[in-house]
Amino acid sequence: MPRQTSRDLRNESRFEVLHALFTLGPSTRQEIAKHTGLSTATVATLVTQFLAEGVLRIATVEQNTVGRPYERLTIDPDRGRILGIDVAETYVDATVYDVTLGPLGHGEVALDEHENDTEYVVNGIVRAIEAAVEASGTERERIIGAGVSMPGQVRPDAGVSVFAPNWDWHDVRIEELLEQRLGISVYVDNPLKAVALSEMWFGVGRVTKSMAVVNLGTGVGAGIAIDGTLLRGSANNAGEWGHTLLQLDGRQCRCGRRGCVEAYLGVHGLEMSLAEIAPKHPALRQPLQRGFVDAVAEGLVADDPALVELARRTSHYLAAALGDLVNLLNIPHITLTGWTTAALADWLIPAVREELPDHVLPGSLPGLAVEASRVPGNPVALGMAAFTLERFLGDLGLASPASTPPPRRRLRAPA
Amino acid sequence: MPRQTSRDLRNESRFEVLHALFTLGPSTRQEIAKHTGLSTATVATLVTQFLAEGVLRIATVEQNTVGRPYERLTIDPDRGRILGIDVAETYVDATVYDVTLGPLGHGEVALDEHENDTEYVVNGIVRAIEAAVEASGTERERIIGAGVSMPGQVRPDAGVSVFAPNWDWHDVRIEELLEQRLGISVYVDNPLKAVALSEMWFGVGRVTKSMAVVNLGTGVGAGIAIDGTLLRGSANNAGEWGHTLLQLDGRQCRCGRRGCVEAYLGVHGLEMSLAEIAPKHPALRQPLQRGFVDAVAEGLVADDPALVELARRTSHYLAAALGDLVNLLNIPHITLTGWTTAALADWLIPAVREELPDHVLPGSLPGLAVEASRVPGNPVALGMAAFTLERFLGDLGLASPASTPPPRRRLRAPA
Known part of the structure; x- marks a missing residue:
C-alpha cells in the first residue's frame, strides 16, 4: 500500500506525543518525554507547536514549593469533531466523536440485507450520519472528517469498495459518492482494519x-x-x-x-x-x-x-x-x-x-x-474515527495553526 | 524476541552496504549509495572501515579518460568460512560457504527417523560437519561460525531446541552441546525461518x-x-x-x-x-x-x-x-x-x-x-549460513580489524 500506515504515523514524533496523551491522560512535558522516549527538548518544541495549533491546551498548572510551575497538557476535545461509521450488511451505525475520541452522539439505520443498490446504501449512511450529528448537537463546519468502514474488500488509497460479496458490489467509488453527498472529507477502510486499530488504541494494544x-x-x-x-x-x-x-x-x-x-x-x-x-x-x-x-x-x-x-x-x-x-x-x-x-x-x-x-x-x-474485547462502544466506528484522526494528525504539519477544520482535501490520500 | 531480527540488522547502514554487494556484485561506491539510498559520504566511510577490516577488497580499478579512477568493491570471499547445517528427522546436511555464501563443500549423514537420542543426533551433526569441512579443504580456525537448523520449536536467543515432536525432545541445550563438541560458535534456529531468509536473500526476495x-x-x-x-x-x-x-x-x-x-x-x-x-x-x-x-x-x-x-x-x-x-x-x-x-x-x-x-x-x-523456489542448493543450510553471516556482520563493529575469526562468544545472543 503506498499510503502511510498507522505505524508510519506513529513513528513520527508528533504522533507519539499525541498518542501518549491518549494513553496517559493529562500529563506534563516530562511525563510525555518519559513515556515516548523523546528528549524533553523535542517534546517541549512539539508541545509549543500543538498549543499554537489549538490541538493541545493546558489542563492544570501545579505549583510546587520550589522551582517552576508544572503544566499538565491535554488534547483539546473542542479542536473538532470526527465521524466514525460502521456500515454492515444489516445496519449503519454512525457516531460523532471529539478529537480525544470521546463519543458525543450516535445514529443508527437498519439496512435490509437483501437490498444491494448503491443509492440505497449511500442513503442509509447519510441518514445515520445526520441522526448522529443531530443527537450530538454538532455544527457541520466543525467536522474534521468521516471514517467509513465498508464490508468486503476496500482500497483506502483509492477510496473504492472493490468487492462487497453480500451486495455484489464491484469497484464502487464510495469515498467520492459520500463526499459529494456530505461535503466533508471521507476515509474508507475495511472493518477488520478498524477493529484492529481500535483494539491497538483502546484495548489490549x-x-x-x-x-x-x-x-x-x-x-x-x-x-x-x-x-x-x-x-x-x-x-x-x-x-x-x-x-x-x-x-x-x-x-x-x-x-x-x-x-x-x-x-x-x-x-x-x-x-x-x-x-x-x-x-x-x-x-x-x-x-x-x-x-x-x-x-x-x-x-x-x-x-x-x-x-x-x-x-x-x-x-x-x-x-x-x-x-x-x-x-x-x-x-x-x-x-x-x-x-x-x-x-x-x-x-x-x-x-x-x-x-x-x-x-x-x-x-x-x-x-x-x-x-x-473491552473496547467501549462500536469498535468499528471507533477505529474508523481513529484512522481519520491519524490522517488529521499526520496532515496537521501542513495546516495553518488557525484553520479549524483543515481544508477538506487534506484528508485525501496522496495520488 | 529480544534478539535482533534480520530487519534490525538490515536497517543498519553497515549491513545495507554489504547486502547491496550481495545483490549487485562488484560495485563502485556510487552504485552502492544509489542502491542503498545512503549518502556517498556515508558509503565512503563505511567502505574504508570494511577495507581495513578485510571484509571488502578492491576487485577492479577502472580509469576513465577524465577524473579519478573508479574502484569496484567486492566482499572478500576469503574473509572466513561459514557452516550452514540442515538437521531433519531423516538426515543432516552440512555445507561450508565462503562469506559471499558461495558453497565450497558438502557433507551428508543419514539419520534413522526412529532414533531420538540426543547423542545420536549430535554425533550425526558432527560427522556431517566433518565431512563438509574435509570436502571443502577448510582449515578449522577459519570458520567464523555454524548456523544449525533444528526441526520443531527452537529458541535462538537461548540456543535451545524447545520441542521436536518427532524425537520427543524437550528443552535440549543444543547450541551449548554443539559448541562443546565443535569448538566453534553455533547459532540455532528453525528451518522455516531459514528457508524464508534464503528466499529473501537469494530467491524472490x-x-x-x-x-x-x-x-x-x-x-x-x-x-x-x-x-x-x-x-x-x-x-x-x-x-x-x-x-x-x-x-x-x-x-x-x-x-x-x-x-x-x-x-x-x-x-x-x-x-x-x-x-x-x-x-x-x-x-x-x-x-x-x-x-x-x-x-x-x-x-x-x-x-x-x-x-x-x-x-x-x-x-x-x-x-x-x-x-x-x-x-x-x-x-x-x-x-x-x-x-x-x-x-x-x-x-x-x-x-x-x-x-x-x-x-x-x-x-x-x-x-x-x-x-x-529457485534458491540453489539446500535452502535451509543456506539460510542458516545467512543468519550466521548476519550475526557476524552485526558483531563486526565490535571486532578488532585483524581478528579472524572473531572471538567465539561474539556470535552468542546477548543475555
Whole structure:
C-alpha cells in the first residue's frame, strides 16, 4: 500500500506525543518525554507547536514549593469533531466523536440485507450520519472528517469498495459518492482494519503489540497487528480468517468456496448448525440475523437443549479455527468482538478457553490469552474515527495553526 | 524476541552496504549509495572501515579518460568460512560457504527417523560437519561460525531446541552441546525461518518483500516475510501452517490434533492418501520416506494410475491449504521448497495453479504467483549460513580489524 500506515504515523514524533496523551491522560512535558522516549527538548518544541495549533491546551498548572510551575497538557476535545461509521450488511451505525475520541452522539439505520443498490446504501449512511450529528448537537463546519468502514474488500488509497460479496458490489467509488453527498472529507477502510486499530488504541494494544481481533457477525474475520503494525497485505485484503478452511469440501460458503470458517461461525453458519440439530427450531423463523442471535442468547439462558448443543458445536468450531490463527502467527493475544460475541460470549469464551489447548502447538500456548474485547462502544466506528484522526494528525504539519477544520482535501490520500 | 531480527540488522547502514554487494556484485561506491539510498559520504566511510577490516577488497580499478579512477568493491570471499547445517528427522546436511555464501563443500549423514537420542543426533551433526569441512579443504580456525537448523520449536536467543515432536525432545541445550563438541560458535534456529531468509536473500526476495516459502517434506510449514521482516511470532513459533486445519476432526496428525494440513501434505500424509487409494501399492513398502517419495516420482513418470490419483488428491489438498495462507495474509508470492517439492513439483505446481483461484478471494488473486523456489542448493543450510553471516556482520563493529575469526562468544545472543 503506498499510503502511510498507522505505524508510519506513529513513528513520527508528533504522533507519539499525541498518542501518549491518549494513553496517559493529562500529563506534563516530562511525563510525555518519559513515556515516548523523546528528549524533553523535542517534546517541549512539539508541545509549543500543538498549543499554537489549538490541538493541545493546558489542563492544570501545579505549583510546587520550589522551582517552576508544572503544566499538565491535554488534547483539546473542542479542536473538532470526527465521524466514525460502521456500515454492515444489516445496519449503519454512525457516531460523532471529539478529537480525544470521546463519543458525543450516535445514529443508527437498519439496512435490509437483501437490498444491494448503491443509492440505497449511500442513503442509509447519510441518514445515520445526520441522526448522529443531530443527537450530538454538532455544527457541520466543525467536522474534521468521516471514517467509513465498508464490508468486503476496500482500497483506502483509492477510496473504492472493490468487492462487497453480500451486495455484489464491484469497484464502487464510495469515498467520492459520500463526499459529494456530505461535503466533508471521507476515509474508507475495511472493518477488520478498524477493529484492529481500535483494539491497538483502546484495548489490549495497551499491553501487547501483537494481537488478533476476531470479529463474529454476519461475516467473520480477524484484524491482525504484528509488533504494532497492522497487517494489511498487498491489496489491503489480509485478515480473511473467515475464508480459511474448517472443513475441506464442507458447507457452501457465500464466497463461493466450500468449508470456510465463516460457513460455520458467521450468523448464517450458526443458523445452518441449528438446522442440522433441530430443523424446526423457532429461532430459525426469525426474519433477520440479529433476531436469530438474540433468540439464541435468550434460549441459552433458559437451557434450551438444541441451543446448548448449538453453543457446544459453535465453540468447537471456534476453538479449532482460533487454533489455526495461533499456530500460523504465534500471536499472544486474541480478542473477540462483533455482535455475535456481544450476545454469546458467556457461552462461547469459557468453552473455547477449555478446548483451545487441544488445537495449539505447545510452543505457542504459554501466555496465550483469549477474551472478549473491552473496547467501549462500536469498535468499528471507533477505529474508523481513529484512522481519520491519524490522517488529521499526520496532515496537521501542513495546516495553518488557525484553520479549524483543515481544508477538506487534506484528508485525501496522496495520488 | 529480544534478539535482533534480520530487519534490525538490515536497517543498519553497515549491513545495507554489504547486502547491496550481495545483490549487485562488484560495485563502485556510487552504485552502492544509489542502491542503498545512503549518502556517498556515508558509503565512503563505511567502505574504508570494511577495507581495513578485510571484509571488502578492491576487485577492479577502472580509469576513465577524465577524473579519478573508479574502484569496484567486492566482499572478500576469503574473509572466513561459514557452516550452514540442515538437521531433519531423516538426515543432516552440512555445507561450508565462503562469506559471499558461495558453497565450497558438502557433507551428508543419514539419520534413522526412529532414533531420538540426543547423542545420536549430535554425533550425526558432527560427522556431517566433518565431512563438509574435509570436502571443502577448510582449515578449522577459519570458520567464523555454524548456523544449525533444528526441526520443531527452537529458541535462538537461548540456543535451545524447545520441542521436536518427532524425537520427543524437550528443552535440549543444543547450541551449548554443539559448541562443546565443535569448538566453534553455533547459532540455532528453525528451518522455516531459514528457508524464508534464503528466499529473501537469494530467491524472490529480490523482487518482493512479502512472501511465504512453503516447505514440503516429512513436516510441512511456511516461512513468512511481511514487508521484508521475518514473521517470528512471540516464541519464534510462527509459520506452522502445517498445523492449521484442512479437515476438522480429520486424519490424526503427529502433533496430537486431528485434521492438520501436515497429515495430508507431509510425506506420511501422502503415504496415508496412497493407502486409501491402493493399500497394497509397492511404493508403500519403501522403508524410508525419501524412498517413498522417489518411488512416487518414478511411478508418475510411468503413469501409474494410483499415483496419478495420489497426485490429484495431493494437489487438491495443497491448493486448498495455500488458499488459506493467501486469504489470511494477502501475500503476493508463494514459493515451494523441500524434498517433496523437488521430487513432485512438475505434477503438483501446474495443478495447484489451476485450482488455486477456486480457493482465493477475488481481491487477493491479482498478481499472485506460485512457483518452485529457485534458491540453489539446500535452502535451509543456506539460510542458516545467512543468519550466521548476519550475526557476524552485526558483531563486526565490535571486532578488532585483524581478528579472524572473531572471538567465539561474539556470535552468542546477548543475555
